[in-house]
Each structure stands twice: as structure tokens, then as C-alpha cells.
Amino acid sequence: MPEDNDNPYLVSCSAPVNIAVIKYWGKRDEDLILPINSSLSVTLHQDQLKTTTTVAVSRLFKEDRLWLNGKEEDITHPRLQSCLREIRRLARKRRNDGNPDSAGLSHKVHICSVNNFPTAAGLASSAAGFACLVYSLAQAFGVEGDLSGIARQGSGSACRSMYGGFVEWKMGSREDGKDSVAQQVEPESHWPELRILVLVASAKRKPIGSTSGMQTSVQTSLLLKHRAESVVPRRMDEMTEAIRRKDFPAFAELTMKDSNQFHASCLDTYPPIFYLSSVSQQVIHLVHRYNRHYGETRVAYSFDAGPNAVIFTSQQHVPEFVQVVQHFFPPDANGEDFIKGLPVTDAVLSEELKQAVGLEPMPKGINYIISTKAGPGPRVISDPSQHLLSSDGFPKKTL
The missing domain is CATH 3.30.230.10 (Ribosomal Protein S5; domain 2)
Incomplete structure (x- = not known):
């Protein structure tokens, strides 16, 4: 100065x-x-x-x-x-x-x-x-x-x-x-076609803060100890390699498995910690059914210490997947602010895809989507x- x-x-x-x-x-x-x-x-x-x-x-x-x-x-x-x-x-x-x-x-x-x-x-x-x-x-x-x-x-x-x-x-x-x-x-700039969708299910303050949650998990979760010592070191190498190769299926599977194990560690904590909501669980089902319909991994989810989903996908799949989210989580009627951030083009959903996903719609389960990318x-x-x-x-x- x-x-x-x-x-x-x-x-x-x-x-x-x-x-x-x-x-x-x-x-x-x-x-x-x-x-x-x-x-x-x-x-x-x-x-x-x-x-x-x-x-x-x-x-x-x-x-x-x-x-x-x-x-x-x-x-x-x-x-x-x-x-x-x-x-x-x-x-x-x-x-x-x-x-x-x-x-x-x-x-x-x-x-x-x-x-x-x-x-x-x-x-x-x-x-x-x-x-x-x-x-x-x-x-x-x-x-x-x-x-x-x-x-x-x-x-x-x-x-x-x-x-x-x-x-x-x-x-x-x-x-x-x-x-x-x-x-x-x-x-x-390494992976320009990678896109990220933040599905905001709740903007409320989370019930258990990360700091206190971590302390309880470290003290009580045997799964967390196993994860840190035996699982993460290998996954770090595999994830680095998947990113360097821009291998989306490998990146996506690792991302979802690691998110699941993190939340399993929270459940293994005593008393258990619940960061995922019913909306979060519905998003997980939706992603797996969507991928299964196409016979390939097109989208992946990750959840931090909260109910909001972060979706990773390729640019070409964004329009359709956003429409899938809108269909199964119908927003308010006005809905003009449902999609924020990078523009998303319209897409038409096939009846076949709707039936393949086959979930009961949860109106207003997702407040809005933030469309973004790596920065x-x-x-x-x-x-x-x-x-x-x-x-x-x-x-x-x-x-």
C-alpha cells in the first residue's frame, strides 16, 4: 500500500x-x-x-x-x-x-x-x-x-x-x-465442455454447522476413519487422472461415490447427521434413472454439507437435463427466474424418458437452478x- x-x-x-x-x-x-x-x-x-x-x-x-x-x-x-x-x-x-x-x-x-x-x-x-x-x-x-x-x-x-x-x-x-x-x-480452460448446475433446494442455514459436524464425526465414525486412511488416497489419484484425461464417466462415478460415502460417514456419526433432504434423495434417484435410460453416465451429483445438489454434466446434455429437473420439480407458475446464470436452450422431453425416470413430481422442491462452469x-x-x-x-x- x-x-x-x-x-x-x-x-x-x-x-x-x-x-x-x-x-x-x-x-x-x-x-x-x-x-x-x-x-x-x-x-x-x-x-x-x-x-x-x-x-x-x-x-x-x-x-x-x-x-x-x-x-x-x-x-x-x-x-x-x-x-x-x-x-x-x-x-x-x-x-x-x-x-x-x-x-x-x-x-x-x-x-x-x-x-x-x-x-x-x-x-x-x-x-x-x-x-x-x-x-x-x-x-x-x-x-x-x-x-x-x-x-x-x-x-x-x-x-x-x-x-x-x-x-x-x-x-x-x-x-x-x-x-x-x-x-x-x-x-x-482444461475442460471447456464441462458444465455445472447448482440445484438450490433450500437457502436456509443448515441445522448442524460443518465445524461441529466434523468434530462429532471424527470422534465417533469408524467409517470416516476408514475412508480417510484407506479410500481417499486411491480416489485422489483416480480423480486426478480422470480430470487430466477428461474422462467424464470415470469423473462422474468417483464424484457420486465420494459424495455418497461422505454422507454415509455423517450417518455413521453418533448421533447421526442428516444433511440430505427428501428433495436431495429424489435428485439422486433422478440422476441414476436418467443415466440408466441412456445406458451411459451423462450426469453426476455431489452434495456438500447441505441439501443442495451440484450436478456435473457436458454442455450438450444441459438443455435436456434442465427440462427433466423442471418436469419432476415443477417450479412456481411464474418461473421466469428458475434458471439463473449461463443461458440454457429449450429442449423437448420424450414420453419415453419421462416414463423411464418415473418419479412422482415434487412441486417447488427445487427453488431455482444456477447454470455455471469451471472458473x-x-x-x-x-x-x-x-x-x-x-x-x-x-x-x-x-x-
Whole structure:
């Protein structure tokens, strides 16, 4: 950041959501957020799903402050403090190494962040949020290099949102967590025909948060222990290979099996944890019957810690599958906002396909669909009019 003056220095950035196809569930170190297994995710495009954050730095600020989705939040949360402390430490080290761009390290920060998707509904809001926070703070304080280890200390899966495309989070083996970082497997341009449909069944806050759910699972689930030690290492290799070959059937089968096993681990937890709803289960049936009708794997589902389905498919199958979803989950009569994001062309369903799927329709089971694809990692927003904070460092009235 530039030398001191009375005007706040503002930086705005955006960061993406990611969806794990090989899941992370459970920590071996709660403070450093070190996972019990490696994981692999697809970064979704920011044109459809993103967090936007503005950081303001000024010597006139009396304290660090945070506003999230229009409401001031407690910035003393340990994970927030961990990210702030680590960025400031690296900035101080950079200045001590003779870099003049690290002025204002003693200054307080104002942070304002908004999501363009439901928060805490199982759509990886904390991943995008902490990735964006860390990336924005790094831009403000002139910190460079791999930031995934810092983002991990805010939210484990946030480390994967520091890169675009297909991303691996290595569990690492060191006690200090220095080797528990994310790295890109392939960029977003690698598999251009891959498409992602987020089927939003509920935007409500999930009943059991991921942090407490993981703690209980680690303590009580023998299946989770077996999964981490014996299943995931092989699946990581197989998934990486499937992505590199753009082998959709292999990618799809691994994705569905891993989602199923994650939720089986939640059921194996004591007391059991239920993240899937009756709508989620209906989507699972629909996908398998759709694939069986065609005698090949055209679509795959994945569910994180929530009821919302993430569907992976090829671009050519999107129109028909969206029509299938609309038929078996009829939306409200007005329905004009049922499909958001990338445009989807119309398709006509055959009676044969409807009969092959053969499910009882669940009206309004799916609120809407977000049509998207793989996208890039965090980026700086260069247009000053897009700042969420005014020139005085406080939230704009429109938030």
C-alpha cells in the first residue's frame, strides 16, 4: 500500500466458490485446520457465484471492523484474527526485507464483504469468503506468493478457492501445517465442455454447522476413519487422472461415490447427521434413472454439507437435463427466474424418458437452478465504483 495519508486506501477483490468432488470432512488439528485427508475440488465461475470484498486501511481508523452482507459482525472471531495476524506478519517481514510498499502496518482495517448466493446453506460460502478476505488483505498490504495456507486457517476449503479450475488440497504431514496447501491440478480452460448446475433446494442455514459436524464425526465414525486412511488416497489419484484425461464417466462415478460415502460417514456419526433432504434423495434417484435410460453416465451429483445438489454434466446434455429437473420439480407458475446464470436452450422431453425416470413430481422442491462452469481464482476489481466501502472507509448506503 502507498505511504501514509488521511484518506483510506481501498482494495476490492472477488473470489469463487468451489465444490469438492473428493470431500474433506474432519480435522486432525482444529486450531490450524489440518484435514484428516486430502481433497479435490472444481472452482465455479465467479460470473455466477462469488464473494466480493473491499478492504480499507487508514491511520484514522480506531479498530478493525467487519461488515458481512450488510450487517456488522464480530471481528474478534479466532479464524478471522488468524488470517489478519498472518497477513500482517508477512507484510512486516516483507518491509523488514527492504520492500517500501508495506507502509501502514499498524493501521486498522475496515472490511466489507458480500455474497451473491445464500450464506451457510451448504454452498461453500465460508470458502469463498475467507479466500476473498485473505486475497484482499494481501493486495492491501503488498503480500505475495502462495496464500492458500493462510486461507486454510480461516476455513479449510477456502484454500482451494485460491485457485481456478481443478484444485487439490494436500493434507500434508507436518505438525505446523506448512505443507497443507492447495495447488492447481488443471486450469479452468482444461475442460471447456464441462458444465455445472447448482440445484438450490433450500437457502436456509443448515441445522448442524460443518465445524461441529466434523468434530462429532471424527470422534465417533469408524467409517470416516476408514475412508480417510484407506479410500481417499486411491480416489485422489483416480480423480486426478480422470480430470487430466477428461474422462467424464470415470469423473462422474468417483464424484457420486465420494459424495455418497461422505454422507454415509455423517450417518455413521453418533448421533447421526442428516444433511440430505427428501428433495436431495429424489435428485439422486433422478440422476441414476436418467443415466440408466441412456445406458451411459451423462450426469453426476455431489452434495456438500447441505441439501443442495451440484450436478456435473457436458454442455450438450444441459438443455435436456434442465427440462427433466423442471418436469419432476415443477417450479412456481411464474418461473421466469428458475434458471439463473449461463443461458440454457429449450429442449423437448420424450414420453419415453419421462416414463423411464418415473418419479412422482415434487412441486417447488427445487427453488431455482444456477447454470455455471469451471472458473478462475480470486481477482482484483479495478473499477473504483465497485468498492463496497465509501471513500471514508464505511459501507455504502446501498448495501
